[in-house]
Amino acid sequence: MKEKATSFDIAHRAGVSQSTVSRALNNSPLVSQQTRDRVVQIARELNYKVDKNASNLRKQKSNTLALLLFEDPTTDDSLINPFFLSMLGSITRASANAGYDLLVSFQNMADDWHAEFEDSNKADGIILLGYGDYRSYRSKLARLEEQGTHFVRWGAQDKDQPGVNIGCDNYQGGFQITRHLIAQGYQNIAFVGECGEQAPEFKARYQGYRDALNTHHLLPATPLQYDAFSTEDSGYAAMQHVLNSPTLPRAVVCASDLIAIGALDAIHEAKLKVPEDIAIVGYDNIPVSGYTSPGLTTVRQNTTRAGELLVTTLINAINKQQVYDYLMPAELIIRRSCGAKESD
């Protein structure tokens, strides 16, 4: 095990000062080409790497982004929502492309997550990812902002929240997919998914659903809305409720694919057919949604683009540039579960 080389070792061998080594390696213009070449050469021979801790300490920045994954408190301990898993993948890739390291962490609302990363200089900025109610940590977000910590949120737009937000247009997605069902001729359309303040994404999708129905004068007298959060089990239970209600809806808009998959199970168990007896649509376009029987009509959120947007927005913020909220368009993905021909 060789001792690790430092900039002094290189300086010694190159016959220059340590300052010059540092400059040469950092592409400072204040070094002659000749000196730089020699230093770089020796650094390579010695397999030298700049010590990031020392460099970061001195520069007071880390070239690292932190990703905070908030978990659905209801999720099984060993599973991550597939949608966020795919976001994780695209964020990882986007940070790498931007030359930043990515620190990944799960959060269970630990007391001091708001300070943990930037105050400790582990990261230059934070990406907050997770469904749910940012209101509950509103004060923490405010504190982040007050401390000058850079962060971006993924989720539902909310003018009231501190910080920049990147999200997908949940209202439009809910509207579109409901309108699509209406265009198929369905009238009696239910919604499965909680839609209170604690679930702003679902709430926006629900609003889109309602407005689409309203536009076509199909809004039922009593709302056909059933609570469920984003797990298969919850979707399964909610759909059993639906199936036990006096009048069976002809179509169901589920607030997420996970819910829709659970609903599918409940329907099959009841020996009913999708879409013949009841049509089902989901939301998210998680990988599995293309493989259910029948394939799920759903709304895609472009995770690749989302990852890029989150990362570039955060980096811009770190570099003191003006940054803006961004609302990505939703994209309808039509498969068989809605009863449309796939070419529709």
Added chain:
Amino acid sequence: MKEKATSFDIAHRAGVSQSTVSRALNNSPLVSQQTRDRVVQIARELNYKVDKNASNLRKQKSNTLALLLFEDPTTDDSLINPFFLSMLGSITRASANAGYDLLVSFQNMADDWHAEFEDSNKADGIILLGYGDYRSYRSKLARLEEQGTHFVRWGAQDKDQPGVNIGCDNYQGGFQITRHLIAQGYQNIAFVGECGEQAPEFKARYQGYRDALNTHHLLPATPLQYDAFSTEDSGYAAMQHVLNSPTLPRAVVCASDLIAIGALDAIHEAKLKVPEDIAIVGYDNIPVSGYTSPGLTTVRQNTTRAGELLVTTLINAINKQQVYDYLMPAELIIRRSCGAKESD
């Protein structure tokens, strides 16, 4: 934007020396309870966090693990193999539980990845994750070892490789799933997946397949093996090959679920039925495999356990403890694609 507090600020307010602050905050026994309480109290008030860069620089360790994801060179830029995505999830969780931060990074065989992390003190150790041929970076692994860098590999056991290895018993998995097909009465069984040195995992699965056939005297005169790497497209193409061959096999062992899913597409396109006309089995038990039509019989690798093993093994290595290779058992998951009753 408040200035960030340092240990000196706390020392000043507490009327003690900065050394004492550091000790108090690091739970050193060399501090009176009274002093510690006061320091901790003030630290909280000032919202103080230890600067990790300074602390790491001084301690020469980072409390961070690096995860290097090697990509299948054949994979689409925006997609990660779902199996590795699920490993990523479990490794993230396991590191967090162990109190380590996790730095995630993709690798395209950049020249100096072997030194990038530990030499730069960004991480205390490295987890190498990715299918493929470790032989091609054998020299780099050797260098890692020589430099005293701590690392664990996920993948096929290989006595020739430097470093510790955690993996799942690919041979046993291939054997079991093939034996299962034989038990269903199939005789003419093909294998789809490359099985050369560059794909050690697939190779081991193929060996298991062959030995199972051999045990039952079913080994064909000419090997029924078709190359494919782990993507749907490649599986689709390979299965078209199979379907064009003079005698159609009755069952096909695919080296991965992704391959099997592509194969399923090719078979359905040819208007054949699974499992009636031809049985298909996969490997990995990726989430989608439960939702294909029919559901895929496959081999599960316990990713939760794998993540924990990788992390704890690496941490043990970092702490200078003796560490060992570990081979996890494979686990047969029976669904409809093999023609068995699910309760089989």
Added chain:
DNA sequence: CTGAAAGCGCTTACAG
């Protein structure tokens, strides 16, 4: 273009 020096914010022997 180069060097000598200060200092980033800690931890930890050393001395009491």
Added chain:
DNA sequence: CTGAAAGCGCTTACAG
């Protein structure tokens, strides 16, 4: 139990 001091390995004004 506590404090004064050294030093981790860099980057960057400052002076030439």
